[in-house]
Every structure is written in C-alpha cells, then in structure tokens.
Amino acid sequence: MKTITETAYAKINLGLDIIGKRSDGYHEVSMIMQSVGLSDEIVISAGQGKEGITIATDMAGLSCGSDNLAYKAAELLARYAGINPHVHIALKKKIFLAAGLAGGSSDAAAVLRGLNKYWRLNLNADELRRLAAQLGSDIPFCIEGGTALATGRGEILTQLDDLSPAAVVLAKPKGLEVSTAWVYQHYNKGRVVHAPCIWQLQAHLQDGARALVPYMGNVLETVTIPAHPVIASIKAAMLGAGAYYALMSGSGPTVFALAPDQEAAANITAALADFSVETAITTIVGRIK
Incomplete structure (x- = not known):
C-alpha cells in the first residue's frame, strides 16, 4: 500500500x-x-x-x-x-x-x-x-x-537564512490552554513596556542565539502573563538556571528558552521540576527542502 x-x-x-x-x-x-x-x-x-x-x-x-x-x-x-x-x-x-x-x-x-x-x-x-x-x-x-x-x-x-544551531527548551503548563483569539482581542499597545526589534533580529540571525537576546520579545506576553502568572515564574526559573533568554511563544502558554548547549538545556529542564509542565529539549531546525 x-x-x-x-x-x-x-x-x-x-x-x-x-x-x-x-x-x-x-x-x-x-x-x-x-x-x-x-x-x-x-x-x-x-x-x-x-x-x-x-x-x-x-x-x-x-x-x-x-x-x-x-x-x-x-x-x-x-x-x-x-x-x-x-x-x-x-x-x-x-x-x-x-x-x-x-x-x-x-x-x-x-x-x-x-x-x-x-x-x-x-x-x-x-x-x-x-x-x-x-x-x-x-x-x-x-x-x-x-x-x-x-x-x-x-x-x-x-x-x-537559517538560524545557527542552538539548544531549545520548551515548557508548557499542564492543562493550560490559551485562546489565541482571546489574547489578540485583549491586546492593548499601551501595556507594552518592551517590544522586539525585528529589523535588528534579522540583522543578527547569523551571529548566534546569544546575539539575538537584546532584540527579542513578544508583546502578547502583556495579555497572557497577567491571566496566567505561572508563565512568568517558568521564565524566571529558566533564566535562573542559565538560559540565554526565555520567552513565551505565540499567544502562549508555552515558554521556550535558548540554551548554550544540550547540557545547559538539561539543567534548565531540571530547574522546572517543581512546576507541573510538559517539557522537551530540542534544537533549531532549518527550512524543509
């Protein structure tokens, strides 16, 4: 068949x-x-x-x-x-x-x-x-x-151009689902303190994951995190365990961390043991040919 x-x-x-x-x-x-x-x-x-x-x-x-x-x-x-x-x-x-x-x-x-x-x-x-x-x-x-x-x-x-390889940790609070439509409906630009600099991200993509950190950001965090503060706690735990940066993906609730290597990624994952989360250690991948 x-x-x-x-x-x-x-x-x-x-x-x-x-x-x-x-x-x-x-x-x-x-x-x-x-x-x-x-x-x-x-x-x-x-x-x-x-x-x-x-x-x-x-x-x-x-x-x-x-x-x-x-x-x-x-x-x-x-x-x-x-x-x-x-x-x-x-x-x-x-x-x-x-x-x-x-x-x-x-x-x-x-x-x-x-x-x-x-x-x-x-x-x-x-x-x-x-x-x-x-x-x-x-x-x-x-x-x-x-x-x-x-x-x-x-x-x-x-x-x-494909981003240089980097270790990534993903963590999603178990049982938490966030409506994308709800997040966008409640977005208020006036609440944004830190927005990403997209053109600088583009300019530094080939300089490695650490070089991207000053320019990263997600304005939808201003909606999802106040509704679900555990996301901020997960971010803080990841940063405390050695992540280059931690950020909510899309409208959430998953948080990802950029890590120096697989060993650091494992340490970051271990730091989330007290949270009820689904986790995965993965990596950046390139375009499907």
Missing part, C-alpha cells in the same frame, strides 16, 4: 510585534518565526471503506473530525484539485496541544505537502502557501518552515 510520511515541525517566535489593527479585523503583525525539532509525524495512506477523509491520532483530546486542521487541509486541497478523496491520515503527536507552537498548523501544512505528493499534483511551495493562507495565518510558514519574517496577519513571508 502506498504511503507518504511527512514531518510537522513546531515553531517558536523569536520576536512578535503588533503594528496595529487591520480593516478585516485581524492584527497587523511583524514576527520572526523559527522551526524547532519537536515534531509530529503525518502518515497518509489509502482510505478504508467508502470514499472520504479519515483522521486518526494517538493524542487524547484531539478531535479527528472535520474541525481538525489536518482534515480541513485535505478537504481544501481535494476541492482545489477536483479530486474525490479516499485517504486516511494518521497524526502521531509529540507537539504539545494548544500550546502556541503551531502544532495544528504544522500538521495541516504537512498534509498539504504530503497529499501534493500522494496525488501527484506537482504544486510548488508558493501554490501550497496560497492554499494554506485560506486555513490559518501560521500555516503558510509551516509549508517550508526554517527562519522567516512574517508580516500582514502572518501569512506574508520573507524567507531568511
């Missing part, structure tokens, strides 16, 4: 700034997005029984119905290509759920890449990104990942 396997990488935001509110209701953003090695595996195979799309996952609490972004991606591509789908999509999950790591978005992007091969459509990355933008703001980035400047509502991408 023919199968296609794709890797869906999580993402972090090295810098996330909001420029203003758009006429379409979305926020105008400026972000440096970065893929990391924590990943899901997407396996596409022939469907069983009647025609259609079926989803299976090994993660409890994740819907396998038509509201799953992977399902929506398959449905969209089938409609675009004029195909009556008969496929089964297995999601082998490692990315934390509802975590600000683009897990669902990355799965959807992997489904678009995988079905493009499975159905031999030969669509290029730009065509896949245009389709992905119909599903969500992070999904176009996840088509190729790597390091990119994202503007507009996040779907306008400028691919940047």
Whole structure:
C-alpha cells in the first residue's frame, strides 16, 4: 500500500510585534518565526471503506473530525484539485496541544505537502502557501518552515537564512490552554513596556542565539502573563538556571528558552521540576527542502 510520511515541525517566535489593527479585523503583525525539532509525524495512506477523509491520532483530546486542521487541509486541497478523496491520515503527536507552537498548523501544512505528493499534483511551495493562507495565518510558514519574517496577519513571508544551531527548551503548563483569539482581542499597545526589534533580529540571525537576546520579545506576553502568572515564574526559573533568554511563544502558554548547549538545556529542564509542565529539549531546525 502506498504511503507518504511527512514531518510537522513546531515553531517558536523569536520576536512578535503588533503594528496595529487591520480593516478585516485581524492584527497587523511583524514576527520572526523559527522551526524547532519537536515534531509530529503525518502518515497518509489509502482510505478504508467508502470514499472520504479519515483522521486518526494517538493524542487524547484531539478531535479527528472535520474541525481538525489536518482534515480541513485535505478537504481544501481535494476541492482545489477536483479530486474525490479516499485517504486516511494518521497524526502521531509529540507537539504539545494548544500550546502556541503551531502544532495544528504544522500538521495541516504537512498534509498539504504530503497529499501534493500522494496525488501527484506537482504544486510548488508558493501554490501550497496560497492554499494554506485560506486555513490559518501560521500555516503558510509551516509549508517550508526554517527562519522567516512574517508580516500582514502572518501569512506574508520573507524567507531568511537559517538560524545557527542552538539548544531549545520548551515548557508548557499542564492543562493550560490559551485562546489565541482571546489574547489578540485583549491586546492593548499601551501595556507594552518592551517590544522586539525585528529589523535588528534579522540583522543578527547569523551571529548566534546569544546575539539575538537584546532584540527579542513578544508583546502578547502583556495579555497572557497577567491571566496566567505561572508563565512568568517558568521564565524566571529558566533564566535562573542559565538560559540565554526565555520567552513565551505565540499567544502562549508555552515558554521556550535558548540554551548554550544540550547540557545547559538539561539543567534548565531540571530547574522546572517543581512546576507541573510538559517539557522537551530540542534544537533549531532549518527550512524543509
């Protein structure tokens, strides 16, 4: 039986700034997005029984119905290509759920890449990104990942040179889910004390993770941290254990730390023992070729 396997990488935001509110209701953003090695595996195979799309996952609490972004991606591509789908999509999950790591978005992007091969459509990355933008703001980035400047509502991408390798620690408070829509709705620019300097981040990407620290930041912390102070406590513990920098990813609640090496990453993870968190030690990864 023919199968296609794709890797869906999580993402972090090295810098996330909001420029203003758009006429379409979305926020105008400026972000440096970065893929990391924590990943899901997407396996596409022939469907069983009647025609259609079926989803299976090994993660409890994740819907396998038509509201799953992977399902929506398959449905969209089938409609675009004029195909009556008969496929089964297995999601082998490692990315934390509802975590600000683009897990669902990355799965959807992997489904678009995988079905493009499975159905031999030969669509290029730009065509896949245009389709992905119909599903969500992070999904176009996840088509190729790597390091990119994202503007507009996040779907306008400028691919940047891959960031130098660095150790990364991810920590998500167990049982805590944050609504991205809620965070953006409650954003108030007047509460921002420290915003990232996106152009300086771009300029220093090849100078190593430590060189990025003065320019990093996430303005959405001003919404999520007051609602969930444990995020600030996790950041403080990571910094106290030797992280170069610790920052909330996206709208949260996951916090990531940049570490000097894998040994330091292990020490940072150990410093979180008193917190109820899911953790992972991973690394920066480059663009999908």
